[in-house]
Amino acid sequence: MKKITRLFSVVLSINITTIDVIAQDVPIYDSQAIFHPVISKNGMVASQEDLATQAGLEVLKEGGNAIDAAVTVGFTLAVTLPRAGNLGGGGFMLIHLTKQQQTIALDYREKAPLAATENMFLDENSNVDQKKVRFSHQAVGVPGTVAGLAMALEKYGTISLKRALEPAIKLAENGIIVDEDLYNSLIFSRRNLQKNPASLAIFYKSDGSPYQIGENLKQTDLANSLKLIAKQGIKAFYQGDIADKIVADMEANNGLITKEDLAKYQPIIREPIVGNYRGYQVYSMPPPSSGGVHLVQILNILENFPIQSLGQNTASTLHLMVEAMKFAYSDRFKFMGDWDVINIPIPRLISKNYGNSLSKKINLQRATPSQNILPHPIFQSNESKETTHYSVMDRYGNAVANTYTLNFSYGTGIMAKGTGILLNNEMDDFAAKPGVPNASQLIGSEGNKIAPEKRMLSSMTPTIVMKEGKPWLVTGSPGASRIITTTLQIIMNVIDHKMNIAEATNAPRIHHQWYPDQVQVERGINKDTIELLEKKGHKIIKSSFAMGSTQSIMYEKGRFYGASDTRQPGALTLGY
Known part of the structure; x- marks a missing residue:
């Protein structure tokens, strides 16, 4: 089934004889357009x-x-x-x-x-x-x-x-x-x-x-x-x-x-990176993967905002996500590498206090230029996503x-x-x-930088989310620089937006990585939301290819619920 995203709210008169359509940034799901997980x-x-x-x-x-x-x-x-x-x-x-x-x-x-x-x-x-x-x-x-x-x-x-x-x-x-x-x-x-x-x-x-x-x-x-x-x-x-x-x-x-x-x-x-998001424990990879640190960092920033009430993939929510992504990816540039070779301030980067401090720097009405977060020249290159x-x-x-x-x-x-x-x-x-x-x-x-026997930095983000101390969600994705943000959106979709794992998997995705200073969006982010983001100062790039290919499993009330991403062919989730 195809997810339908619309941008309206309907106000009915008392006698239900007229309908006024008022433009709002509120995505809704058609009651028939529900994705079903494997159980x-x-x-x-x-x-x-x-x-x-x-x-x-x-x-x-x-x-x-x-x-x-x-x-x-x-x-x-x-x-x-x-x-x-x-x-x-x-x-x-x-x-x-x-x-x-x-x-x-x-x-x-x-x-x-x-x-x-x-x-x-x-x-x-x-x-x-x-x-x-x-x-x-x-x-x-x-x-x-x-x-x-x-x-x-x-x-x-x-x-x-x-x-x-x-x-x-x-x-x-x-x-x-x-x-x-x-x-x-x-x-x-x-x-x-x-x-x-x-x-x-x-x-x-x-x-x-x-x-x-x-x-x-x-x-x-x-x-x-x-x-x-x-x-x-x-x-x-x-x-x-x-x-x-x-x-x-x-x-x-x-x-x-x-x-x-x-x-x-x-x-x-190694010891995993551990964070807490709205009562759920998030376990992910430490360096030389940057994935766990910045996944937890972004979640710590976003926990300061009422994401659920703002709505899934609304301009308000996406604006906050993009700004948080900018801070995380600029820190990736500043700090990350092989943990065995260089000192990385991991406790600070994944702390709630640091996330709170970054959240206060977000202007709710305007995009912060990447140059203002951390100056650096812009370079262009190609994407490698075959993980x-x-x-x-x-x-x-x-x-x-x-x-x-x-x-x-x-x-x-x-x-x-x-x-x-x-x-x-x-x-x-x-x-x-x-x-x-x-x-x-x-x-x-x-x-x-290159050195003998050093492990190169990565964005791979295999992640296990715990609920009451037990595995609740297992997820991850290919996608090179987009791996962290793809994994982030699976977690937000199931925790903040209460989606089942198939809905969470198929929802449209966005990505920002500090430089280049642009928001990449998949098809499915509606036109009105994009226009609202542009009014806030974001440069929007419509992605010519799908972002990631998540393979996810959830365990809830004695059952396993799984979903393979439909963005790439050949994937399969099976249970017994």
């Missing part, structure tokens, strides 16, 4: 790809827990969603263990190689070499996905690594049927992928054409790599045959990753929110020869030159 009793999986969701659900049905299912989904997506699912990238997993009453942030973000240098992507004129930082072997960060998923399973799961890998191995070996989403991604990324012989050989036919919709795509090299990991564990990837092939490919193409880089890589278990998120909840009360990525669609487009593994281009998430934006238009500061 189940025992457990649920929501991911961007249906085969991966099915693989995770089978694990839950067998008695496995949310961590078992999440690791299975992660490995399966490396086969079925190659543009974002991965073995050669990294990410973040938020885990709630109900028995221990503990929430854990697992950081398996990529790291800069030991040979990385601060100015490695600058040309002779000290400008950033965009091709080198995004599409070369030097753009690859040391991958963390295999180590991260394996650590989660070993510490908190109940099944073997071999069992978790079974669906991925089967699908890589026997092949997957190419759907419209995969076909379109191969068309979109053709120029980049076909520059690499290994990628060309896997994803395209001998004449250079992509596999067509309905055809079978086998990934034999990837199947062999997965089998090695199933047999030998992570040593196969970080010290054994797979490592040898990755390093050989690096050495042949001026890459930086060595056997020492791979052998030294370790995921880190993927999935959520899992089980019948035991455990929950997992996982977001991981190669950065760009198919990462660098480079496949390590003989492995079937696509390699990330996460080095672009550093500030290759402080003050110059990356592919997400995000401007980096000194705190995020």
